[in-house]
Amino acid sequence: MKKCFLPLLILFTQAAQAQIQTYSGKKISAVAFTQQIIAAMDSLKVPGMSVAVINKGKIVFTKGLGWADIEQKKPVTPATFFEAASLSKPAFAFFVLTLAHKGVIDLDKPLFEYLPATHIADERYKKITARMVLAHTTGLPNWSEGAPMQLEAEPGARFSYSGEAYVYLAKVIAHLKGLTLETLDALYQKEVARQAGLKDFHFVMTPAIKNKLATPYQDNKKMSDDRNRHLFDPAGGLYANAGEYAKFLCHLMKQQPVLNEMMKPVIELEKDHIIRKLFGVDAWSMGLAVIPVNNTINYWHGGNNLGYTASFMINPEKKFGYVFFTNADQCNGMKQVLENILWK
Template structure:
């Protein structure tokens, strides 16, 4: 279940990984990256040791291309299988930036407008007096007024496999009148007036994009984003992720690392994507380069820029300084930076953009978020921007 990541990070106590096997994953046990060591390599290996991260991949995007994609540590500790640039990590909530891109492609194509109400495009009614005023922009900016209190009280996940509950059934159960979890309605504030991070909102966007495009959004993104950009190691499901490329997710239990099963959840457009560092860095390269990578234009420059235009809606979380269309803004090395994080059991991910310099950095790890890993990944991201 994809959650507002910072809820998971800031409240964590200091814990050590692999306490039962030598008090941690020592630097000497980390396989070196398949390229010459440099200062960045040294920093990454040091930060992995401090944060006790089993496996990590780092990518730099520059001028619409992948400048580098580096890999460190282990995709699976028991098998001693190293991370490679083709290893497919669960990217968790960074998925939302892909969903938002698909929606903006439909805007580009003239199929919808950002400030149109979504109700005419649905085959069910959203309960609540204010629900009819929800627009695509509201959903993209987490200002649709959808409460997720019930969402976080209910475990919709399937452990070890893709979810059996479909996205449309989840949305009907949660939003439609008479739905299993609807109650008097889960739209609790007037749309457009208050920020509240919403996985259900992005589930709804995925469902809407599919209806408007006339095909499942996962097929749409495969045909119109992944294939044109050469993203060959990207999947929407656990089942479609080859076992030899999948990372094992890890959590911390009683000061020791423990493997945990991957999780599947029905609101896949909020956080189910799997991607290699090469592939996700290629996607970020396109976003940071005004919607174009190489000779492939995915988004118009105007709509690519609009996705990164930040606003400060009421109720915006204190760790953010802006909210765009999926992309958010917070400080990196003292500089406000567009970014998105992701976190689920056994995974912690970050992507940062510097559109002024047409650069981006991506970090993927296979350990649940901790305070130490948050600091480690931010330090690495800042170093990549500084040195490149």
Template sequence: MKWNGLNRPIEKWSTRVHQLLGLSVILLISGGCSNQSIDQGAPVDTFTQQLDTRVLSLMDSYDIPGTAIALVKNEDIIWSDAYGYADIEQQKKLTIDAVCRTESISKSVTAWGVMKLVERGLINLDDPVQQYLRSWSLPESEYNLNEVTIRRLLSNSAGLPLGSLGEEYSPNIQKPSLRQYLNKEVQLTYEPGSNFEYSNPGFNLLELLIQEVTGRDFNDYMVIEVLIPLGMHNSNFDWDEEFSSRVPMGYDLQGNPVPPYVYPYKASGGLFSTVEDIARFAIAGMAPGNKRQSKILSEDSIQTMHISQINVSGIFGFVADGYGFGHFIETLPDGKKAVWHGGQGHGWMTHFHVIPETGDGIVIFSNSQRSWPLIAHVLSDWSRWIGGTVKFSRITSLVVALWVATGIIFLIAFYVGGKVLRGVITDRRGLSMTLHPYSKNRILEFVLWAALSSVLLWSVAQDYLFISSIFPVGASWLGWGVLFLSFALLFSVIFPGYQRPNYAPKTFGSS
């Protein structure tokens, strides 16, 4: 008995699946490229009403519990609001005065503390950091330790790596000291000054620098010299028991709750703050003449922090041109400069973006690790409203591209799988557990299967995948697509087509 009778419905099913996937890709392209209509220069009330609708829609699409936003115009906070929940289980609403983990926005604030020491003549930017450290020394290295300067630490170009992630501690339990952390994490991995490498240990070494030079606790110094003078009265690098009722629950990529935590260091990611306090910080770095600048740093020092010290590449190069002192730098299409920084931690994402020349800025906080697309869409809307385009909004296009790639992977998987299934049913393919009969296509399929399987196994073994933050909804679909394709390729390899033209395989039921 032959199975040829099943071939027609299988072909029809395969065709429908291909059509459906093709339509999905078209819808994804059109949906990803379409933007809510934002009028340049519209009244604030009009834009914020549009923003309300936009944010709530994005939070629903990406399953984000809470978001807080503050808008700055003409060097003033003109609007702020909070959406969603600080704690889903307790149905506690997120509010503007919620104290949130700012994560790597801490680097931008720390840079101000370092520049304060420069202005006082206590340190020099181009001196080796080791010159100022009495109680701790850089580990021996094949590279010149004197090239690890304060300037390079501030600009993530000192030769230090990203560092370990996920070293989190409950606020009230004992944690390693800063020096213990530095002993484990500080190791030169490339020649200082040769390239950009985003580094948490580098900024935490600056934390020790501040303590050694001033003889004061890092948080005490930052609070008195930077935070309070800027009006950031709800900000602190230390855990405060008052935070217990004010810090929202964080939520990871899977939507699991993440209770408040602290790191064994502070300078690179330990700042707790409110969305309006970070807006005040953003205002302080704007055009000359605003009333907060003279209390902290000179105009020259602020401009120095906003000068690109080194070009950035990779994913950072996709959204910025260079890195200054604790700030990413980009040149906008109209020639103006934008400075910004974001933060990402376990259950948290934050971002501020400022155009110093115009006095425009925005701060976005979210208690979800799934928020990069939301941040990118909001930045896109904001930049369109003020009459420009910021590079971080490119992530919206990247998300669309990843969806398209996922659709193509599924299409290829269905095509290969359907071809193998039809071949087996029509007796044009048979089981072979060796690579004989040989063919270029079969060997290529085997190599692709091995490569995809290796990628999948590596991905499963990782605690965190960068692509999951950019593509929080579609990452699992992409994974399933790759898995489906790898199985389709495997079956194509072990069920090769018969290649001898005079060979007529037996069919089921024949004698």
């Protein structure tokens, strides 16, 4: 990709004067940080990116870089939306735990007792609870591709990443509140988004999102899929940008009862598990991956939708972290770039 994709004028007019602190307290200027990110974007062939950094519980850096649409020469701005992919899951987990604190759902009651599943053929699913869903220990596959599902493991026995389990839990929440997947986002806005001061943070497509959504790319080719974007999708359907998602993370780090639940490991990953090997994940909590970096314990989630990649990591003890969204497919290398800069 040509390095001229981002005019220098945009770089220096958008760059804030404030400095960013790394985990160890080292200071880096916003301009220097931006330049390093742009170099990484060029190397990783990323058309556009939204990135934010959190220091001491406050957003100290947020920026849109590159192109939201290459052909139209449409730049990424702070208001550009991206598909959050699996970064949807922690945002949904926070929602479920908030409702659990209000008595709407019991985290350890089998979901079957609330709402029987119609798409699972294995009777063992009747043991699945909300806690298992959020920690990925249901035994369900990630996606069923429409076929009736069989469990890959006994519920609660081992880590098994599953988007299908999250969808089932969303249906249960909707049922308990007399809603459907078409209307559940309204409850999310009431219980989470408005409480956190999030103006544009939706699990369904809205006209505003559609008009400002970054075009997805795979190897610089436009991508598209035919998902129903008007159904609440807790596993990968959130639309956001780095600034708004960083606000959510700041809000999360202030909500001590829920945060404590989300930080407590539920299941340790097997030593040879692919997610441990690729991303350094030791364990999973209710909604977050537990990752050690330079002798620190941190909480991470990444995600890939067709044409999009996203990632965040936070250290609640220091209220420190980052979040980024890109419109490049499978751009997982950017995670390591951010952590090499910030976890020093």
